[in-house]
Amino acid sequence: KKYKEVSIDPTTQKMYERAQELGIETVWERLEKQQPQCGYGLLGICCRNCMMGPCRINPFGGEPKRGVCGADADTIVARNLLRMIAAGAAAHSDHGRHVALTLLVAAEMAEKFKKEGKPVLELDNMASNTLPYQVRDPEKLKAVAKRLGIETEGKSIRELAKEVAEVALNDFGKQDEEPLAFLKAYLNPKTYEIFEKAAEKAGMPWFENGILPRSIDREIVESLHRTHIGTDHDPVSILLHGLKTALGDAWGGSLIATELQDVLFGTPKVIKAEANLGVLKEDYVNIVVHGHEPVLSEKIVEAAQDPELIELAQKLGAKGINVVGMCCTGLEVLMRHGIPIAGNFLQQEMAIVTGAVEAMVVDVQCIMPATVDVARCFHTKIIDTSPIATFPGAIHIKFDERRADEIAKEIVRTAVENFPNRSKQRVEIPKEKMSGYVGFSVEAILEHFGGTLKPIEEAIVEGKIKGVAGLVGCNNPKVKQDHNHIKIANELMKRDVLLVGTGCWATAAMKYGIFLPEYADTENVGPGLREFAKEWGIPPALNMGSCVDCTRILVLADLVARDLNVPISALPVVGSAPEAMTEKAVSIGTYFVASGITTHLGVVPPVLGGPKVVKILTQDLYDIVGAAFIVEPDPYKAAKLMYEHIMKKRKELGI
Ligand code: BF8
Structure with missing residues (x-):
């Protein structure tokens, strides 16, 4: 093969190869240029907290064993x-x-x-x-x-x-x-x-x-x-x-x-929608909302329906305005309105490489500053909107809630007016997209099961479903995009574990058809989970939303714990961030564990240089909060360890 395989997603792979041909640098080249990454940093043993340093500890046991202040x-x-x-x-x-x-x-x-x-x-x-x-x-x-x-x-x-x-x-x-x-x-x-x-x-x-x-x-x-x-x-x-x-x-x-x-x-309700770069439309003004806060993206979705702006788009040669999502703000409008989601974290540059994006409207978190550099190679405008997140080289249209409608219209207008600048010969939109059911808020789940979680609980007690796994978190270019997300999901579903998930995992799962009820018929789903999913007309995995919506998973676990009169840590429930990347993912992993949900990380966090810390995180926490971390980069081994944890919890519950 001429090019490195960076993703299992064909759209990402295609756009990555296109970027290579056009000489556009992407996240994967930048990662390459960072090699070898600093060993001290990877182990977590460098300290920059004061100006006596920076200090580093010898990871092989020799000197220096302590920083200048004496910290080990x-x-x-x-x-x-x-x-x-x-x-x-x-x-x-x-x-x-x-x-x-x-x-x-x-x-x-x-x-x-x-x-x-x-x-x-x-x-x-x-x-x-x-x-x-x-x-x-x-x-x-x-x-x-x-x-x-x-x-x-x-x-x-x-x-x-x-x-x-x-x-x-x-x-x-x-x-x-x-x-x-x-x-x-x-x-x-x-x-x-x-x-x-x-x-x-x-x-x-x-x-x-x-x-x-x-x-x-x-x-x-x-x-x-x-x-x-x-x-x-x-x-x-x-x-x-x-x-x-x-x-x-x-x-x-x-x-x-x-x-x-x-x-x-609005609280999400079950709705069918589409995912992947194939949701970009060749004849339309494409606006990608990227970031995290629906306070902005909701208004962009509304403004894009303004008849005056649609008319303007048509006057300029487009058929209309197509708003699509990226990362968590994409999940917010996907869950509530069925707005299609163009991709997860590693597809932000790829969306621009299609040459078909008039504007990428960004707010906060998980937006690479490199989007501005990639956009320079096309007509795409990056519009930053948050007073706390400014991107050099972007257009700044800062958002103010009091004038939300007016500003949203200005943003959409800027995108529409950019349509004539698109170079048609340079447009290449991958065809692939997938549909799936989304919108599984706790309220929607309760409604689906007749106002109670009893059917899920009974299926768990019977052993039809062995337990529940909350799959969450990012993409990380250190992992082939979506590879661990999908492998772990399949390995767990094969073992009759019902999945709930959020964030870039949820977008990955949707792209591979896991949110379709038909997915239960595949060999990747065990017989018990298949029967349960068919009985209730649900996919074998439920999309619960964005990363802040990991709290929906907690609220769900809390309801089951109340029903059974046990703490959350007694439940046959596990968590996983198979391709973790952000500090937010570290916080989520930590609060899952603290709340009693043993959680797997597929990317090793920078802690291995501290043996006591590793022991606390992976062992001692079981005695303190009833859950701990599992760190395992191999998705097959990880799924096995997670399943074993579920079975251990079942045994403790006597089921
Ligand atoms: O909050 S999963 S890369 S997009 S951090 Fe970011 Fe990670 Fe994606 Fe949303 Ni969450």
Whole structure:
């Protein structure tokens, strides 16, 4: 073969080869140019936390054994890991804050308009289109309010929206020692108790309330404080605080993002849609929404339906406007509206290489700055929109929620006006695309099973389904794209494990047809799972959404734990991030484990230089929180280990 095989996805492979022919540098060449990657960095034993350094520890046992301050390998590895968790938790949680602020701003605008005498009922219901954001799912808002213990009787949607947003925002910045209001509202008592006692079990009783997070921001700030030179040096306490910070993400920041996005934009319902680069259309203005926050992408989807803009597109020679998604914001609009998703993380440059993208509209997280360089080779415009994420060389149209509609239209117009600049001879869109069912929110799953999870629980008890695996996370160019995602999925389904998943894993699974009920007929699905899927008319794997929606997996696990009156750690449930890449994935892995779900990582995180840290993460945590990490790059071995864990949990439950 002339070119390296970088992906099992034919569209990525084709566009990669095209990039090679056109002399365009991609993520794979940049990875190549980084070789050999720094061994100290890979092992986690370099420290740059002060200016006496940078320091490195000899991984072979010789000198230097300590940094200038005296920190040893385990301290350095643990501190570095805590900083990764804090960054991941910060990214998810800042996203959650943004959603809560959007809800608050919309509620306050409704109040203001009401005083100005605009239609009262519509404003009280937050359904008025004079508002930049409406409450699309009032029932969910009431359900969230009830969970939080907020009185709903006699209150308008506007009043409730304001109160819920305020409780959420308080969870970010409160200063008392009480655990998060959202955590208290959503977590079952048995798992709560494990969090409360975890630090004591680990021999550190001075952690007040164990690893129960007090405030989302405070745990993140404390992570930076603890890892400052001369502060926390014991890998146990550093890692315990890592669990606490990650739990602030899970049962705080990410949960708030998911729940309030459902309130604002609607709770996903099961819907059929399409995935892969083949969703780009040759005769249309193609707009790719890429990043994470639906506060933006929802508005772009709306603006693209504006008759005036469609007319303009037609005047300029296009048939219409085609909005498609990329990464998690793509999953958000896929789940709620069936907007097709063009790809996962490693396809962002590939989408531009088709030559058919008028604009890639980006917000925050997982957007490579290299998209701007690739776009320079075509007519594509990269439009950055977040005040906190500016890309040199991009067009900056910064978003402001108060003027959301106006700005979204400006963005779409910029894309449309770029259509005549497209060079038709340079367009090459891969044909491949796949359809699948998406939109499996917890609410949609409950509805499908008649308002209860009993059918799933009974199938597990009977052994028809052996357990459930939550597959999540990124692509990483160190792994052939989607290879581990699909192998692990198939190996688990063959063993009758029902899959639920999010993020770039979910997009990968969709591209290979795993979200079609027919997939249950393939040899990749075991007889028990096949029977169950057919009986209920579902695919053998359920798409639960974006990465912040990993909290949907937690909420689902929590409901089962409540039904069985056990902590989450007693359930035959495992997690996996087969191609993990981001700091967010590290936070997710950590909060899965802390919440009681043993989790596999398919890419080795930078911890191997700290033997004590490795032991804590892969062994000791079983005694502390009832779950731990499995690290295994080989997907077949990984699936086997995950299955063994499920079987162990079944045995412990006596089923
Ligand atoms: O939050 S799975 S590469 S896109 S981090 Fe990023 Fe990883 Fe994809 Fe979304 Ni999640």
